[in-house]
Amino acid sequence: MTRRTLKQFIAGGVILAGACAVSRAEGSGAGNEPGLNVILICLNSLRAGHLKAYGYGTETAPNITRLAGEAAVFETAVAQSHWTLPSMASLFTSKYVHSHGLYERRGKLSEREVTLAETLKERGYRTAAFTGGLDMTGVYGLKQGFEVYSDDTGKKPMGSFSAIMPRALKWLAANKNEKFFLFLDSYDIHSPFDKPEPGPGAAEYSGALKGAVLDYNLLRNFKNGALVLNGRKVPLSRADIDYIISRYDAGIAYADRFVGALLAKLDELGLAGNTVVILTSEHGEELADHGSFDRFGQRNLYEEAIRVPLIVKNPRIALKGARIPAQAQLIDIMPTVLELLAVPVNKEAQGVSLVPLIAGGKPEKDFNRFVYSEAGFHKWAVRAGEWKLIYESGKYELFDLVNDRSETENLAEKNPAVVYELAQELMSWRRRTRTAKSPDDTRVTLTGEMKRKLKEAGYWR
Numbered sequence: 234m235t236r237r238t239l240k241q242f243i244a245g246g247v248i249l250a251g252a253c254a255v256s257r258a259e260g261s262g263a264g265n266e267p268g269l270n271v272i273l274i275c276l277n278s279l280r281a282g283h284l285k286a287y288g289y290g291t292e293t294a295p296n297i298t299r300l301a302g303e304a305a306v307f308e309t310a311v312a313q314s315h316w317t318l319p320s321m322a323s324l325f326t327s328k329y330v331h332s333h334g335l336y337e338r339r340g341k342l343s344e345r346e347v348t349l350a351e352t353l354k355e356r357g358y359r360t361a362a363f364t365g366g367l368d369m370t371g372v373y374g375l376k377q378g379f380e381v382y383s384d385d386t387g388k389k390p391m392g393s394f395s396a397i398m399p400r401a402l403k404w405l406a407a408n409k410n411e412k413f414f415l416f417l418d419s420y421d422i423h424s425p426f427d428k429p430e431p432g433p434g435a436a437e438y439s440g441a442l443k444g445a446v447l448d449y450n451l452l453r454n455f456k457n458g459a460l461v462l463n464g465r466k467v468p469l470s471r472a473d474i475d476y477i478i479s480r481y482d483a484g485i486a487y488a489d490r491f492v493g494a495l496l497a498k499l500d501e502l503g504l505a506g507n508t509v510v511i512l513t514s515e516h517g518e519e520l521a522d523h524g525s526f527d528r529f530g531q532r533n534l535y536e537e538a539i540r541v542p543l544i545v546k547n548p549r550i551a552l553k554g555a556r557i558p559a560q561a562q563l564i565d566i567m568p569t570v571l572e573l574l575a576v577p578v579n580k581e582a583q584g585v586s587l588v589p590l591i592a593g594g595k596p597e598k599d600f601n602r603f604v605y606s607e608a609g610f611h612k613w614a615v616r617a618g619e620w621k622l623i624y625e626s627g628k629y630e631l632f633d634l635v636n637d638r639s640e641t642e643n644l645a646e647k648n649p650a651v652v653y654e655l656a657q658e659l660m661s662w663r664r665r666t667r668t669a670k671s672p673d674d675t676r677v678t679l680t681g682e683m684k685r686k687l688k689e690a691g692y693w694r
Contacts, residue, residue: 268412268507269412269507269508269509269547269548269549269573269574270412270413270414270415270504270507270508270509271353271413271414271415271508271509271511271570271573271574272414272415272416272417272495272499272508272509272510272511273414273415273416273417273511273513273566273570274417274418274492274495274510274511274512274513275321275324275416275417275418275513275514275515276418276419276421276422276485276488276492276512276513276514277317277365277418277419277420277421277422277423277514277515277516278420278422278423278424278484278514278516278517278518279422279485279488279514279517279518279541279542280514280517280518280520280537280538280540280541281310281514281517281540281541281542282517282536282537282540283481283482283485284297284298284301284485284542285298286298286301286302286306286542286544287306287308287542291433291482293482293485293486293489294485294486294488294489294492295489295493296489296490296492296493296496297489297492297512297542297544299496300492300496300510300512300544300546301544301554302553302554303546303552303553303554304510304544304545304546304547304552304554304555305544305545305546305547305552305555305557305587305590305591306542306543306544306554306555306556306557307542307543307544307545307557307559307561307587307590308556308557308558309540309558309559309560309561309616310513310540310541310542310543310560310561310562310563311539311540311541311560311561311562311563311604311605311606311616312514312515312516312517312538312539312540312541312562312563312606313329313330313562313563313564313605313606313607314330314515314516314539314606314607314608315516315528315529315532315533315534315538315539315606315608316368316515316516316528316529317367317368317369317515317516318335318337318338318368318373318375319333319335319336319607320515320516320563321368321369321375321418321515322335322342322346322373322374322375323563323564324349324513324515324563324564324566324567325342325348325349325350325375325377325567326342326346326347326348326349326564326567326581326582327349327564327565327566327567327568327578327579327581327582327583327584328346328564328581328582328583328666328668329564329583329605329607329662329666330607331607331610331663331666331667332583332666332667332668333346333668334668335373335374336609336610338368338373338687340373341372341373341374342373342374342375342377343374344374344377346374346377347579347581348375348377348378349378349414349566349567349570349571350362350377350378350379350414350416351377351378352378352567352571352576352579353378353414353570353574353576354378354379354380354414356574356576357412358411358412358413358414359380359408359411359412359413359414360378360379360380360381360413360414360415361379361380361381361382361383361401361404361408361413361414361415361416362375362376362379362381362382362383362384362415362416362417362418363381363383363397363398363400363401363404363415363416363417363418364382364383364384364392364397364416364417364418364419365384365386365391365392365393365397365418365419365420366384366385366386366390366391366392366686367386367390367391367392367420367686367687367690369384369418370384371384379416381404383397383400386686389686390685390686390687390689390690391420391423391686391690392419392420393419393420393421394417394419394421394487394488394490394491395491397417397418397419397491398417398419398491398494398495401415401417401495402494402495402498405498405499405502405504406498406502409502409503409504414570417495418515419488419491421484421487421488421491422481422484422485422487422488422514422518423484423518424447424448424449424452424481424518424526424691425446425447425448425449426447426448426477426480426481426483426484427446427447427448427480428480428483428484428486428487429483429487430483430486430487433479433482434475434476434479435476435479435480435483438472438476438479440470440472440473440476441462441467441469441473442460442462442469442473442476442477443476445462447477447480448690448691449526449527449529449690449691450691452477452526452527453525453526453527453529453530453691455469455521455524455525455526455527456524456525457524458524469521474520474521477520477521477526478520481518481520492512496510505548506548507548508548509545509546509547509548509570509573510544510545510546511543511544511545511546511566511569511570512542512543512544513541513542513543513544513563513566514541514542515541515563516528516538516539516541517536517537517538517539517540517541518537518538519531519533519535519537519538520537522535522537522639523535523537523640532608532609532612533608534606534607534608534612534613534614534623535623535640536621536634536638536639536640539606539614541563543561543566545569545587545591547573547591550591550592550593552591555591555593557587557590557591559590559596559600559601560600560601560602560604560616560618561587561601561604562584562601562604562605563584564582564583564584565584565585565586565587565601566584567579567582567584568582568584568585568586568587569584569586569587569588569591571586572586572588573588583666585600585601602617602618603615603616603617603658603662604616605659605662611625611626612624612625612626613625613659613663615655615658615659615662616634617655617658618634619633619634619635620632620633620634620651620655621634621640622645622651622652622655622656622659624656624659629645629652629656630643630645631643631644631645631648631651631652631655632644
């Protein structure tokens with residue numbers, strides 16, 4: 234049996250492995266008719282707490298707010314990593330990072346992994362992805378299963394919806410009579426924070442950062458309350474940090490305009506009534522919450538980096554902004570989509586379907602009791618309702634997420650029993666979900682142009 238045939242067998246023919254998921258969908262009243270299409274939108278670097286749908290005081294994204302009002306809103310959704318490449322590999326495969334093995338940019342997703350796009354393509358769905366390149370560049374293996382995979386950003390290191398969305402809408406119109414899976418991803422919210430909308434309060438700002446390019450090259454140098462600007466150390470005031478945050482919020486507003494254009498196009502094409510729309514992010518963003526803007530370099534697993542929005546609109550159910558408090562993970566998206574479409578779930582998937590919750594059912598007692606994130610080989614986090622434990626090379630941080638949502642007080646020494654229990658759970662999770670040694674097809678050679686773009690974006694020295 235060839236490798237490709239084996240993948241087809243795993244994705245499409247293991248009926249017993251997916252039988253429980255299909256039977257749950259049939260009995261749930263979830264509206265899992267095979268006529269549904271799926272659009273998955275990932276807004277890179279969008280932290281949940283900066284959306285009104287998640288309690289933000291400022292309306293940054295009116296179109297997303299309207300979408301949330303017609304959808305199921307998962308109040309606590311967790312990304313599997315603090316940066317794009319491993320997190321998106323987890324989303325596409327429904328596997329934890331140490332299971333699919335894609336930790337770094339010199340790696341790529343193994344062809345032996347079964348992705349959501351592959352599964353749906355083999356079931357007759359048209360599949361297309363329109364992305365902003367950089368860590369979504371197809372060479373990393375994320376394009377597996379997509380008939381169309383657009384990642385061209387020209388000379389720019391990262392792509393914007395201003396270029397991505399017109400191509401996506403053209404594809405959507407051309408395939409309106411087909412069943413389809415469309416994936417969209419842009420870097421409009423990601424640094425540099427340079428979008429046209431000024432953001433709340435930005436127009437009145439006249440401090441040291443006025444006119445500065447707020448990119449990762451600049452912001453990652455923020456330490457001990459000061460930033461190196463034009464060769465000198467400049468202490469940042471609260472007003473300066475608020476200005477950076479306002480420019481970040483401007484990126485959300487900019488991306489939201491294109492989300493609105495997409496939703497309007499679905500109405501225009503008559504697709505809104507049979508298209509599932511899922512909106513999420515591959516990770517959040519650090520905005521000086523823990524004294525840094527360097528989410529990537531700090532390998533941040535605090536809430537600002539891993540808690541993301543997850544909004545699921547099933548047009549067959551009148552959800553009207555249903556709030557779902559149960560914990561969810563990005564790896565749950567693949568099983569959820571497949572169950573909605575009555576497609577068997579790959580037996581290697583490590584996520585769980587959220588369909589019973591979307592359909593209005595109550596979660597089982599231990600439903601996603603623990604959720605997990607990773608930042609490299611030796612830093613992991615487990616979230617267990619009110620508690621969160623971060624482990625790094627023998628050291629522990631424990632936070633009470635009910636009384637200390639900003640994770641400012643490490644309670645590890647005061648609660649050794651909780652640390653022990655969650656540490657044991659982390660080790661057990663690693664054992665349960667580890668896979669065999671990565672195959673030989675998981676290395677990639679970065680081209681000079683890829684290195685140039687990474688350097689311009691601040692990720693390559």
